[in-house]
Amino acid sequence: MAARRGDGAHPFSQPVAQTAVTRAALGPEALVIPHQFLLTGVAPEHARELLRAVVALDTRGESSPYTANFRRLGYTDADVVGRRSDRLMDAVLAAGDPEAVAARLRAHRAAGADHVLLHPLAPDLASAVDQLEVLAPLLGLAERV
Template identity: 60%
Template sequence: MDLRETRDRLGAFGVWIAPMTLLDTPVSVQREQFARVERLGYGSVWTGEPPAGAPASGREIFAQLSVVLGATRRLVAGAGIANISSRVPTTMHAAAATLAEAHPGRLVLGLGGQPADRPITRLREYLDAMDEAATRLLPDIRYPRVLAALGPKAHLLAAERADGVHPFLQPVEHTEIARKSLGPGALVIPHQALVLDSDADTARARLRAILNIGQRNVETPYSANYRRLGYGDADLADDRSDRLIDATLAWGEEGAVARRLRDHLDAGADHVLLHPLAGSLTAAVDQLESLAPRLRPARS
């Protein structure tokens, strides 16, 4: 599909909010804060959802995105990601197409969360079934589809069957790799965790606290990709090395964080998602407000 309108709507910078943060925030407060994000000049709000069968740690993603869309006039709502293990392909397409019809040009559907067994094959089969459903259900409704693709095989699938990629918690060098893998036409929308704090130990501890929830010394698709990027056992063990934390977390004062965000743009990103590691939605938007003056010149 023609992605020019999507790029224009997104601009350079958007926002990623953790599902648990939104679960803990009343919808009335969400509406206020999403409208505030829009006034600050960001182009999108994204969130994800937990794996199928996991303890409740987020709202149903399409219902949540409808809150974003209803509270704002131009913001794009992004699923980063909608879990393919949580709903059948027909339901995934029908939900996305309904939101896209109700809010034309304001939805990007990110897909991921496939089982560890044959993940690329499982995702390809899921996309096949979605495309078949789209021939029968709301066939005239279009929306961009991006994949949570990290490695070369996933990038190849994204180039063949999607409109781009949404890498999560990756260094800037991965953004460059993704752009080269997918070519100039695809969307590259990386996530960037950030902490506005110039104390190294405090800032790094924010990300380590998240990574250590069920992931301490556990090999994950993220671990495999970090290894592809040159990080070894010492970087991935225990609390992760400072080197790996600093590569995946933007921290410091506003200028330092803004430079990291622009590094992703220079590496080929279309749109960079800011994820403040703050204690509440309001606190996260406070940090976004502090950063906004540093980012406005880079918006497309």
């Protein structure tokens, strides 16, 4: 339906593999704009716990459409039910040093994304903007004026 009746799709909080699946399903003309949680400059263990707090808001658990989709992508119940696995958290969260985060964003583009919606995990707007400013030059984007 996204390809026929809309201009594309916006996969929310999905791994890069979903970007490739979405591009294949929609064809070359539709927009594919995946959502990407990100967190720069934080140890992976801490970043995963922050994201787990965000995704814990999804109380549908095993019956969630997200859970069903993760299973289609090859994740097991051990990954997706209850406390989400490190493997899954690492797949939906771009975290670590800025170069690693930028590499994940480039991976979405290589998988067929037209754009990537960036969602910095941050306590306030200024901190979110700080993360984006660090990433911009690594992605070939103009610096803020």
